[in-house]
Amino acid sequence: MGVSTLNVRCPRCDALVPEAALDRAEARATCPGCAHAFTPPRRETIARRRPPLPPGMTVETGEPALAAEGGYRRAPSRPLVIRRRWRDRTTTWLAPFLGVVGTGAVVVAFAGAVGGGVLDWISAAFMALVPAVFVYGCAAAWLNTTTFEVKDGRLRVQHGPIPWFGEREVRAGSVRQLAVTQQRGLRDPSQVSWELSLETDDGDIVPLLRGLPSREPADYLEWAFEEHLGLEDQPKRNDP
Numbered sequence: 276m277g278v279s280t281l282n283v284r285c286p287r288c289d290a291l292v293p294e295a296a297l298d299r300a301e302a303r304a305t306c307p308g309c310a311h312a313f314t315p316p317r318r319e320t321i322a323r324r325r326p327p328l329p330p331g332m333t334v335e336t337g338e339p340a341l342a343a344e345g346g347y348r349r350a351p352s353r354p355l356v357i358r359r360r361w362r363d364r365t366t367t368w369l370a371p372f373l374g375v376v377g378t379g380a381v382v383v384a385f386a387g388a389v390g391g392g393v394l395d396w397i398s399a400a401f402m403a404l405v406p407a408v409f410v411y412g413c414a415a416a417w418l419n420t421t422t423f424e425v426k427d428g429r430l431r432v433q434h435g436p437i438p439w440f441g442e443r444e445v446r447a448g449s450v451r452q453l454a455v456t457q458q459r460g461l462r463d464p465s466q467v468s469w470e471l472s473l474e475t476d477d478g479d480i481v482p483l484l485r486g487l488p489s490r491e492p493a494d495y496l497e498w499a500f501e502e503h504l505g506l507e508d509q510p511k512r513n514d515p
Contacts, residue, residue, distance in 0.1 A: 286504045287311040287428055287448035289353050311448060315505060326498050329491045331360040334499065354426035355503045359484075359492060361419045374413035380406035415439055421484070423496060425503055430473075432483050443483060449475045452509055453500055455493040458485070469493050473500075 283292045285306035297304045297315065304315045328334065335356040362370070381403040388399035415437040424431045425447050432443040452474045460466035471484040471493040487493055501508055 283315045284505050326495045333358045357423040359421045366416045370413040370417040374410050377406040377410035451476050453497045
């Protein structure tokens with residue numbers, strides 16, 4: 276099938292690839308900026324329907340800028356930044372309430388050790404550990420935002436301002452495909468969550484986002500990354 280030149284960008288440096296760099300017979304393209312050879316998206320990939328932007332998510336697309344590297348100027352690179360706020364309708368009121376309850380449990384645990392010895396304080400510390408972790412999670416649910424960024428040839432996933440696990444960083448040019456999959460609870464299979472992951476050229480599966488109660492955020496992120504990186508969509512990799 277013929278290759279369209281609409282919105283064809285190099286997956287390594289994000290430069291627009293001109294008509295002359297496309298080999299229609301071989302369905303291959305070579306970026307004039309970084310000399311990266313890749314398979315451009317097919318026409319139906321470019322015409323793929325854009326999913327609606329989910330609530331709590333914002334998108335920023337930076338202006339092309341020339342970056343110097345090793346004394347040479349690279350092709351224009353356009354960053355993509357997507358931010359997803361953790362706080363939703365439920366956590367807006369539930370996280371502060373549970374945080375106050377957890378803080379109260381920590382205070383009660385240490386209040387009981389006042390005037391006691393070392394063993395009393397050690398016991399209080401163990402009693403306060405679980406509610407303290409609980410309060411930490413509530414603070415993250417209220418304050419945190421996950422930032423997905425494609426910039427300087429890297430794809431990054433970061434959480435903040437409260438430090439959290441699950442941050443990722445891979446070379447953008449190594450991403451072969453993204454997929455949205457359904458996960459079921461081990462104890463209760465009726466509990467369903469959604470996960471977004473990517474596959475690299477080496478065959479490694481890297482999870483980007485887990486535990487989503489609905490698939491809409493994962494579908495949008497999959498579409499945004501594949502469009503930005505010039506990847507062909509493969510719906511059969513996704514769960515229905």
